[in-house]
Amino acid sequence: MPLGVGVIGAGVVGGGVIRTLLSNAGVIRDKTGLEVVLRHVAEINQGNLKEFDLEGIRVSSDAKSLYDDPTVDVVCELIGGMEPAKSFILGAMAAGKHVVTANKMLLAQAGAELTAAAQKHGVHLRYEAAVAGGIPIIKALREGLAANHIRSIYAILNGTCNYILTRMTYEDLEFEAALKRAQELGFAETPPDLDVDGWDTAHKCQILASLCYSTRVNLDDIFVEGVRNVTHLDVAYAREMGYVIKLLAIIRRGDTEIEARVHPTLVPEAMLLAQVRNEFNGIYVESDIADATMYYGRGAGRMPTASAVVADIIDIARARETPPPSPFRYTHEIDIRDIGLLEGRYYLRMTTLDEPGVLGEICTILGKHRVGIASIIQKEEAEDTPAHIVITTHTTIESSVMAALAEIDPLRFVTEPTHVMRML
């Protein structure tokens, strides 16, 4: 029997799902032998529906009519945000409907509650589209690498930030100019805060960490730094040293804790991840059995995201007869390591007056805090302009770097707070 699909929200992503279900039902049938049929669309703004031929498909202006519709087996929640999305999902589950969502913000903040509701009502809750759009990364981690212990994930998960950083790197643009370009091309929203301040990446980081380690992750425990403070100067220095700056979500498993953090990171140019450019996403995974794998594609946009939503619908059609698996499994209690305890290498760019003794004083303070210097660059500048001192450190503890900078930055000859970035 065909699987009946209801779509709540016919905006960018919802419209892509409607279009895919209308145009590609034949492809799906050919490839899988399964029938998925659009039955019902709920949308407040009927203008959004004009572009589709919805002959024979029920249209409502409220979600409840949709999830009470007995011809609907799967409800796709594609309006985004916290409320009313959450109430719609809980209502659909209570009505015995499977749910597919692309709502990363909601999952990151209420994943445990939604999982409990799905378990209680014996329905599927699937969310491939919530992380990295058209890239089947949830499936790869949950099924393809199911036999693996995940050691670490380094992921570019926000197309807006990656586009901005790529243009800063290859076109010598400053942040504001690159952001403006991204907005003109539709790769960035107005206001862009959720993206450029790192929160969108943090939501996806929370979802991946919960999934990989079967543990509840508190969003507030994730260290988050966005790309607003990355300057063209840092991008240029990094390149000179063989690095590209990327906004990464980093998840790593320690013995008793995990790391989960989001910040601009210097990635060695020779790593494939450094070559993920423009609005594309890339997820580099290290695991104990398969070793390194990487997944690349469009992390956002109408049709790529729709591809993931419809893949989830098809999976539900395929698995309909079995009791659904838990969306997340919270079988473990694992803490997230405090960012201060992070061990890694650091890029420090200091801006100072060009005076004798400056470098000696800085190096002495770093040494006192056991921060080893791996490389140092200071270039000749015109007289009376501040000097830039760029230092990369050996592996050290984040709190030592911060303690050293707390002494360095107030020094009389330091004219700007030191720019700090973590290196991969």
Added chain:
Amino acid sequence: MPLGVGVIGAGVVGGGVIRTLLSNAGVIRDKTGLEVVLRHVAEINQGNLKEFDLEGIRVSSDAKSLYDDPTVDVVCELIGGMEPAKSFILGAMAAGKHVVTANKMLLAQAGAELTAAAQKHGVHLRYEAAVAGGIPIIKALREGLAANHIRSIYAILNGTCNYILTRMTYEDLEFEAALKRAQELGFAETPPDLDVDGWDTAHKCQILASLCYSTRVNLDDIFVEGVRNVTHLDVAYAREMGYVIKLLAIIRRGDTEIEARVHPTLVPEAMLLAQVRNEFNGIYVESDIADATMYYGRGAGRMPTASAVVADIIDIARARETPPPSPFRYTHEIDIRDIGLLEGRYYLRMTTLDEPGVLGEICTILGKHRVGIASIIQKEEAEDTPAHIVITTHTTIESSVMAALAEIDPLRFVTEPTHVMRML
């Protein structure tokens, strides 16, 4: 109830599967809630079993005992080759067992027969490990991109060839020296023919094409050219023009036919695929809904291949209650386009006497066959040494290029057959 697993063949891959099932059963249980238990190992050479603690696990020296064992639900065929692997798989299916295999040669040559047997007996036949080892590419194509019409695949599927070509590119080695290095490091077998002559890639190309287009693909219809004739000279010229040479499996969908071919290819350096180096594999997929995605990882080796085998086992555990899906779906009859009809760009390296009039005669012949020249390089050589003329063409028909070369190569001043490579 736990899923009982039997492993036929405890060699490289089989040993990896045994090790994974013994070491990571807890990880699998945590992540999926499923229990998979190794019950039985069949291996002729008992010496292969010494490294494992098989306490409580039945060991046989024949496959039949294993697939007749009522505690075994899934049989993993990991001996490779045509026979007796095929008989073992058919025997296991007849005994009602699900089958997981890594045997690309067998699937490429008898996929239709095995599919029919699986359907007849109502069992799963799964083969994630047969293509690209630890990369979950079968799952990505069959499930992750299930809603998509696949437009094209460009894939590096043989780690041996990619290692050799990488070393030729970045260490200025000739083919033989790079092959020797690959053999020393265990990345190439002795004899290396199945890999370097392109057949291993062709087997995987056959499997991907069958899967993507739900059609029987005759292995003999796939054009296959290996890497034996790629010289360091070609690699260097290609780089100078901004290309890297890769052995690609190329699958593309036309209106009425598909292309399926394997040959050395000039890949633009700016493409992510060009950055897939050494023994790694990469699969670049273009599809109508998700657009471009790429998958990267280790395509061979004990543990990465084991990761894929165990993922298939877990999928069977997850889906045990439903009627198994068909391994391949042969719902379409589509022809493979003859290589002579290929439209593309070509790299031609000619070796000629350094005489007046040579270039004119060559260009006249190319023009007569409507082959347009996009770029040409001829460098000064020491006197009395042959000249190399390197030409890249505009888009043209393969048969036109071949017709032109059939006139050019017999010319008195041409001292070596022209080296031809296709460009991406």
